[in-house]
Amino acid sequence: MLFVGLAVLSQGGFLAAYVILWWIVPQQSPATRVRGVPVILVLLLLALTAFLWVLSLQGVLVSDAGASLYLPILLVVTATVYLLRQIRLTGRGT
Numbered sequence: 656m657l658f659v660g661l662a663v664l665s666q667g668g669f670l671a672a673y674v675i676l677w678w679i680v681p682q683q684s685p686a687t688r689v690r691g692v693p694v695i696l697v698l699l700l701l702a703l704t705a706f707l708w709v710l711s712l713q714g715v716l717v718s719d720a721g722a723s724l725y726l727p728i729l730l731v732v733t734a735t736v737y738l739l740r741q742i743r744l745t746g747r748g749t
Contacts, residue, residue, distance in 0.1 A: 658670070658672075658673045665704070665708040666708075666711070666725065666726070667726065667729065668708045669701075669704055671704070671729045671733045672700055672701060672704040674733060675732075675736045676697060676700065678736060678737065678740050679692055679696075679736065680692050707725060707728060707729070708725075710725075711725035716728065
């Protein structure tokens with residue numbers, strides 16, 4: 656429920672962070688031991704999301720034409736993480 660509320664308040668910023676965390680955190684399996692993602696990486700991702708949201712609220716992320724750059728930045732970051740994830744999965748053969 657926390658991410659749902661934050662996703663609505665942040666205009667999708669924390670939704671993007673949730674999706675990225677869902678992609679990079681390994682799924683739990685009782686049969687295999689999977690090395691997890693460092694906690695600092697998770698905290699940095701959440702801090703970056705909050706920082707972008709605050710910049711958007713202050714009107715800093717605005718182009719010369721007056722359009723908000725918040726959602727395009729979120730889209731580029733999310734797409735980059737997805738691309739890197741796909742490259743990593745392709746390299747492992749799964």
